[in-house]
Amino acid sequence: xxxxxxxxxxxxxxxxxxxxxxxxxxxxxxxxxxxxxxxxxxxxxxxxxxxxxxxxxxxxxxxxxxxxxxxxxxxxxxxxxxxxxxxxxxxxxxxxxxxxxxxxxxxxxxxxxxxxxxxxxxxxxxxxxxxxxxxxxxxxxxxxxxxxxxxxxxxxxxxxxxxxxxxxxxxxxxxxxxxxxxxxxxxxxxxxxxxxxxxxxxxxxxxxxxxxxxxxxxxxxxxxxxxxxxxxxxxxxxxxxxxxxxxxxxxxxxxxxxxxxxxxxxxxxxxxxxxxxxxxxxxxxxxxxxxxxxxxxxxxxxxxxxxxxxxxxxxxxxxxxxxxxxxxxxxxxxxxxxxxxxxxxxxxxxxxxxxxxxxxxxxxxxxxxxxxxxxxxxxxxxxxxxxxxxxxxxxxxxxxxxxxxxxxxxxxxxxxxxxxxxxxxxxxxxxxxxxxxxxxxxxxxxxxxxxxxxxxxxxxxxxxxxxxxxxxxxxxxxxxxxxxxxxxxxxxxxxxxxxxxxxxxxxxxxxxxxxxxxxxxxxxxxxxxxxxxxxxxxxx
Amino acid sequence: xxxxxxxxxxxxxxxxxxxxxxxxxxxxxxxxxxxxxxxxxxxxxxxxxxxxxxxxxxxxxxxxxxxxxxxxxxxxxxxxxxxxxxxxxxxxxxxxxxxxxxxxxxxxxxxxxxxxxxxxxxxxxxxxxxxxxxxxxxxxxxxxxxxxxxxxxxxxxxxxxxxxxxxxxxxxxxxxxxxxxxxxxxxxxxxxxxxxxxxxxxxxxxxxxxxxxxxxxxxxxxxxxxxxxxxxxxxxxxxxxxxxxxxxxxxxxxxxxxxxxxxxxxxxxxxxxxxxxxxxxxxxxxxxxxxxxxxxxxxxxxxxxxxxxxxxxxxxxxxxx
Numbered sequence: 001x002x003x004x005x006x007x008x009x010x011x012x013x014x015x016x017x018x019x020x021x022x023x024x025x026x027x028x029x030x031x032x033x034x035x036x037x038x039x040x041x042x043x044x045x046x047x048x049x050x051x052x053x054x055x056x057x058x059x060x061x062x063x064x065x066x067x068x069x070x071x072x073x074x075x076x077x078x079x080x081x082x083x084x085x086x087x088x089x090x091x092x093x094x095x096x097x098x099x100x101x102x103x104x105x106x107x108x109x110x111x112x113x114x115x116x117x118x119x120x121x122x123x124x125x126x127x128x129x130x131x132x133x134x135x136x137x138x139x140x141x142x143x144x145x146x147x148x149x150x151x152x153x154x155x156x157x158x159x160x161x162x163x164x165x166x167x168x169x170x171x172x173x174x175x176x177x178x179x180x181x182x183x184x185x186x187x188x189x190x191x192x193x194x195x196x197x198x199x200x201x202x203x204x205x206x207x208x209x210x211x212x213x214x215x216x217x218x219x220x221x222x223x224x225x226x227x228x229x230x231x232x233x234x235x236x237x238x239x240x241x242x243x244x245x246x247x248x249x250x251x252x253x254x255x256x257x258x259x260x261x262x263x264x265x266x267x268x269x270x271x272x273x274x275x276x277x278x279x280x281x282x283x284x285x286x287x288x289x290x291x292x293x294x295x296x297x298x299x300x301x302x303x304x305x306x307x308x309x310x311x312x313x314x315x316x317x318x319x320x321x322x323x324x325x326x327x328x329x330x331x332x333x334x335x336x337x338x339x340x341x342x343x344x345x346x347x348x349x350x351x352x353x354x355x356x357x358x359x360x361x362x363x364x365x366x367x368x369x370x371x372x373x374x375x376x377x378x379x380x381x382x383x384x385x386x387x388x389x390x391x392x393x394x395x396x397x398x399x400x401x402x403x404x405x406x407x408x409x410x411x412x413x414x415x416x417x418x419x420x421x422x423x424x425x426x427x428x429x430x431x432x433x434x435x436x437x438x439x440x441x442x443x444x445x446x447x448x449x450x451x452x453x454x455x456x457x458x459x460x461x462x463x464x465x466x467x468x469x470x471x472x473x474x475x476x477x478x479x480x481x482x483x484x485x486x487x488x489x490x491x492x493x494x495x496x497x498x499x500x501x502x503x504x505x506x507x508x509x510x511x512x513x514x515x516x517x518x519x520x521x522x523x524x525x526x527x528x529x530x531x532x533x534x535x536x537x538x539x540x
Numbered sequence: 541x542x543x544x545x546x547x548x549x550x551x552x553x554x555x556x557x558x559x560x561x562x563x564x565x566x567x568x569x570x571x572x573x574x575x576x577x578x579x580x581x582x583x584x585x586x587x588x589x590x591x592x593x594x595x596x597x598x599x600x601x602x603x604x605x606x607x608x609x610x611x612x613x614x615x616x617x618x619x620x621x622x623x624x625x626x627x628x629x630x631x632x633x634x635x636x637x638x639x640x641x642x643x644x645x646x647x648x649x650x651x652x653x654x655x656x657x658x659x660x661x662x663x664x665x666x667x668x669x670x671x672x673x674x675x676x677x678x679x680x681x682x683x684x685x686x687x688x689x690x691x692x693x694x695x696x697x698x699x700x701x702x703x704x705x706x707x708x709x710x711x712x713x714x715x716x717x718x719x720x721x722x723x724x725x726x727x728x729x730x731x732x733x734x735x736x737x738x739x740x741x742x743x744x745x746x747x748x749x750x751x752x753x754x755x756x757x758x759x760x761x762x763x764x765x766x767x768x769x770x771x772x773x774x775x776x777x778x779x780x781x782x783x784x785x786x787x788x789x790x791x792x793x794x795x796x797x798x799x800x801x802x803x804x805x806x807x808x809x810x811x812x813x814x815x816x817x818x819x820x821x822x823x824x825x826x827x828x829x830x831x832x833x834x835x836x837x838x839x840x841x842x843x844x845x846x847x848x849x850x851x852x853x854x855x856x857x858x859x860x861x
Contacts, residue, residue: 018569449542493547497557522575523779
């Protein structure tokens with residue numbers, strides 16, 4: 001007998017699950033998980049994966065967070081103090097309730113690493129040897145990344161201590177010596193051969209025996225002023241000032257009561273705040289343009305003003321006499337960036353003057369190397385792989401064209417290491433594939449609550465002691481949790497929970513996958529994703 | 541204040557819907573439209589009940605979208621014991637199922653009757669009222685999409701004022717469904733003074749799961765009214781289902797509350813309030829209230845309904861103190 005006769009009257013088919021009905025065939029658009037570049041990462045001169053270490057910090061996993069930091073930057077505790085944190089300027093949370101305090105988080109986690117004695121992992125040895133001329137942030141960064149790749153690294157440093165501008169440009173109240181020493185030590189402990197107090201007179205004479213060279217000597221030659229300086233006037237340039245302060249404080253001149261600092265960059269502000277700490281009664285910064293044009297970082301300017309330092313704008317120093325300087329009033333056409341002197345002059349009492357009007361490369365080291373060219377701006381010219389005209393000789397940090405900050409120098413050192421490695425293997429360096437930056441409008445603010453940034457003023461007493469402002473563990477978690485996770489999934493499960501068709505698979509590790517067999521393409525998952533980590537695309 | 545995400549790796553208190561091994565009582569392959577609020581609502585309610593009872597639930601379904609899209613012969617999307625009889629008798633059948641389990645000494649099996657607003661506020665009203673007044677041990681869940689969607693968007697007793705449906709097409713001076721009509725099913729349930737009445741929304745899964753988990757263990761008649769937007773019937777993009785569900789709550793037109801034995805016990809304060817106008821504008825069924833033939837009176841009347849809700853149910857953010 002026909003088997004269907006076993007079934008009740010008029011029933012032909014046995015029951016089955018609707019899983020055999022693949023509703024994915026209805027779809028014209030499909031959702032997709034994407035990874036976008038968060039603005040903080042996109043703008044970091046050292047290329048840190050800020051969002052990733054913030055996500056570890058949110059879970060209280062500080063070691064993992066630190067490991068992520070040092071993948072791109074060996075100096076978290078230093079960066080957390082002196083980096084000008086462009087990341088915070090572009091943080092999407094600015095458009096909500098204030099940027100995540102990335103800088104202070106980096107400092108806090110960097111300090112935890114120092115307190116716990118966390119070290120870098122030892123590396124295997126290769127035969128190739130690399131010379132790094134200059135033990136500043138860029139040279140040390142290159143040394144770190146090259147050592148991690150197994151190269152033998154030697155650093156020649158002209159000063160008696162490593163650190164470059166971190167030591168001889170940044171004052172100790174901003175970066176305590178022990179913090180800097182610990183983070184530099186960690187790199188040296190990877191097995192870097194360091195020779196301090198070894199001034200390279202000519203690159204040509206030094207490179208023999210090395211497979212590649214990285215020139216990162218920095219810009220230590222102070223720009224010459226056009227001001228007329230009377231004999232016996234008490235004048236010093238900022239480079240000299242900071243070097244003496246660090247290595248031979250007794251060699252510093254007596255600055256007197258009234259000090260004038262000339263310049264508008266971070267060095268000028270650092271010098272002004274430092275000389276105030278040395279006992280000056282009044283410190284005035286003289287600057288040619290308006291206060292809005294100061295190239296020093298906003299927080300530094302703010303702190304300087306709070307400490308009573310005065311900024312005299314639209315003035316230039318045309319002469320320095322004993323006890324006074326002659327100021328010329330300037331005319332500045334902001335729109336066209338045209339600066340002109342007016343006839344108006346003014347005498348300003350000044351017991352001493354510090355010039356901080358720019359620094360440049362000492363080209364002497366390049367003598368007898370015509371293949372390395374120096375541009376009109378006084379910087380070494382390099383190709384896209386950071387190599388100079390001489391084969392196997394690379395350059396970076398303050399000696400090349402670009403922004404002169406410690407963070408840029410560290411990023412440059414990292415890139416140089418990559419380029420040198422590629423060069424020694426006879427390959428092109430692998431280009432970084434950058435995703436599109438995640439804009440604020442991609443985020444779904446429904447899922448974020450207002451939660452103000454935990455700000456701590458760095459301003460303490462006027463002394464060389466650093467104010468202790470690092471977050472407690474709890475505050476690290478709280479502040480890190482403010483991260484929107486722009487453009488990258490943070491496992492909120494909205495897509496999984498809101499799908500009316502159960503068309504999202506959640507794997508053991510929490511990762512998610514769209515089941516295209518059943519996804520009808522409604523787009524709820526994309527609309528409800530808080531962080532813009534999904535998008536709809538045309539189904540092909 | 542923000543809305544919580546469904547899950548979060550940083551939060552210990554997770555929803556059933558974020559669990560990797562959630563039961564999926566309504567499984568994939570059902571034929572609900574793209575972005576169906578009712579399909580999502582039914583899965584959330586039953587999964588929560590399933591999780592709360594260790595899987596000991598039985599479901600009786602009224603006729604309607606939910607029944608039609610989930611069991612197209614010979615397929616079936618239900619992964620729980622499930623029974624369908626007629627349009628109007630789901631509460632009565634559920635009463636019988638509950639009695640049968642009780643007779644067998646299996647009172648740990650919890651019974652759910654479910655259906656749309658048509659089945660429960662109109663066609664099955666008598667059976668529902670009977671189940672309430674006898675205080676039968678059933679949780680009745682109404683998925684309210686505010687019209688008869690399955691048959692082509694005809695007006696029901698739950699259709700809101702001024703909404704366009706196939707049977708309330710705005711023409712001339714007629715602005716869609718008449719104001720002062722329809723019925724408030726949660727209030728009718730409350731009038732029976734049954735142990736538990738609550739409203740919930742798929743825009744707030746945490747709240748919905750809490751209410752189901754509480755209700756499923758209460759002995760006697762329970763009623764849960766779930767607001768489930770319908771992309772097709774309301775006229776909006778399927779991707780906006782959750783946004784619209786949330787906006788209905790945020791504007792005050794759909795209050796979230798709990799009642800026990802005829803008294804309001806608790807209401808959920810509105811987070812990030814939105815204007816009634818903004819909620820209405822997002823749906824084509826209210827499009828005639830805007831633009832050239834705009835009716836400020838109609839909009840004011842709808843705003844009044846929302847304002848009264850906010851007052852009556854103490855929905856302002858700080859009202860609950």
